[in-house]
Amino acid sequence: xxxxxxxxxxxxxxxxxxxxxxxxxxxxxxxxxxxxxxxxxxxxxxxxxxxxxxxxxxxxxxxxxxxxxxxxxxxxxxxxxxxxxxxxxxxxxxxxxxxxxxxxxxxxxxxxxxxxxxxxxxxxxxxxxxxxxxxxxxxxxxxxxxxxxxxxxxxxxxxxxxxxxxxxxxxxxxxxxxxxxxxxxxxxxxxxxxxxxxxxxxxxxxxxxxxxxxxxxxxxxxxxxxxxxxxxxxxxxxxxxxxxxxxxxx
Amino acid sequence: xxxxxxxxxxxxxxxxxxxxxxxxxxxxxxxxxxxxxxxxxxxxxxxxxxxxxxxxxxxxxxxxxxxxxxxxxxxxxxxxxxxxxxxxxxxxxxxxxxxx
Numbered sequence: 001x002x003x004x005x006x007x008x009x010x011x012x013x014x015x016x017x018x019x020x021x022x023x024x025x026x027x028x029x030x031x032x033x034x035x036x037x038x039x040x041x042x043x044x045x046x047x048x049x050x051x052x053x054x055x056x057x058x059x060x061x062x063x064x065x066x067x068x069x070x071x072x073x074x075x076x077x078x079x080x081x082x083x084x085x086x087x088x089x090x091x092x093x094x095x096x097x098x099x100x101x102x103x104x105x106x107x108x109x110x111x112x113x114x115x116x117x118x119x120x121x122x123x124x125x126x127x128x129x130x131x132x133x134x135x136x137x138x139x140x141x142x143x144x145x146x147x148x149x150x151x152x153x154x155x156x157x158x159x160x161x162x163x164x165x166x167x168x169x170x171x172x173x174x175x176x177x178x179x180x181x182x183x184x185x186x187x188x189x190x191x192x193x194x195x196x197x198x199x200x201x202x203x204x205x206x207x208x209x210x211x212x213x214x215x216x217x218x219x220x221x222x223x224x225x226x227x228x229x230x231x232x233x234x235x236x237x238x239x240x241x242x243x244x245x246x247x248x249x250x
Numbered sequence: 251x252x253x254x255x256x257x258x259x260x261x262x263x264x265x266x267x268x269x270x271x272x273x274x275x276x277x278x279x280x281x282x283x284x285x286x287x288x289x290x291x292x293x294x295x296x297x298x299x300x301x302x303x304x305x306x307x308x309x310x311x312x313x314x315x316x317x318x319x320x321x322x323x324x325x326x327x328x329x330x331x332x333x334x335x336x337x338x339x340x341x342x343x344x345x346x347x348x349x350x
Contacts, residue, residue: 049284050290051281051282051283051284051285051287051290051293052282052283052284053266053280053282056266056282074290075286075290076284076285076286076287076290076324076325077284077286078263078264078284079284101286101288101322101324102324128286128324128325129286142286143286144288144290145288145289146289250280250282
């Protein structure tokens with residue numbers, strides 16, 4: 001399948017989420033072919049799932065103090081701290097992926113597994129939406145289906161600072177914060193933890209380009225978002241991802 | 251009275267339900283969590299559908315809505331939503347499942 005490859009570099013959380021939706025719209029309309037986008041987050045950010053409450057999940061004061069931005073995703077799932085990672089979004093016609101949601105996660109996550117393999121990391125799919133290595137989570141993923149397309153986006157942790165993450169997220173009981181931190185440290189890992197290498201976004205991208213190409217039989221062509229997609233991205237920031245009415249919706 | 255109930259669905263995701271109920275009638279419901287639902291906006295539709303229902307009828311309303319709208323849930327299900335709403339509405343004294 002022919003697929004556009006866009007490497008957007010580092011952008012803000014509202015730009016990243018708006019760009020995902022903008023590209024989804026253009027693929028759905030037929031004005032662009034299926035698209036794989038690889039990107040990073042700057043400044044660091046917290047994204048919450050569609051069904052979460054921002055003030056319930058995120059310490060907004062701590063985020064402001066640490067210059068960490070916040071955004072609600074269009075996809076479900078949990079709160080994610082984005083700093084040292086490679087994020088992907090893949091947008092495909094819905095009829096090219098399994099109708100069963102679990103099986104579609106399994107298929108798309110195969111691309112991540114192959115990408116990690118190219119980095120020398122053995123991993124496996126942990127339903128519904130995680131990828132683990134040696135029993136620890138290294139990637140989380142989330143999917144939506146709309147306009148006869150499927151968008152799945154996810155992150156692969158390149159480095160992780162669990163204490164920083166917990167300083168930005170609310171915990172149900174402050175008394176168990178230390179226990180939760182230790183628990184998460186035991187259950188989450190990163191490329192640096194496993195390989196000892198700090199590879200960064202540019203270092204990771206080739207492995208995942210290859211992983212997606214192999215897993216989904218994609219013929220990737222490097223490209224950029226077109227002018228219409230970029231304009232729509234800015235519009236979606238103004239109307240949605242940059243607005244409290246969306247981010248604090250629930 | 252507004253009550254909140256948090257439940258970790260076994261083998262699934264976290265479900266947080268806030269119910270405003272009086273004398274067995276649901277005024278409003280908010281269903282939050284780190285689960286997945288397709289289509290996503292059907293959760294808001296379900297919340298609107300539950301407003302004004304008797305809490306003892308929540309299970310029927312939930313099942314009916316999910317089926318009628320071809321809603322797919324991952325990490326939670328109709329049963330866990332029903333039980334959590336019933337507990338938040340004070341209809342049952344279920345043990346509160348801690349967060350894992």
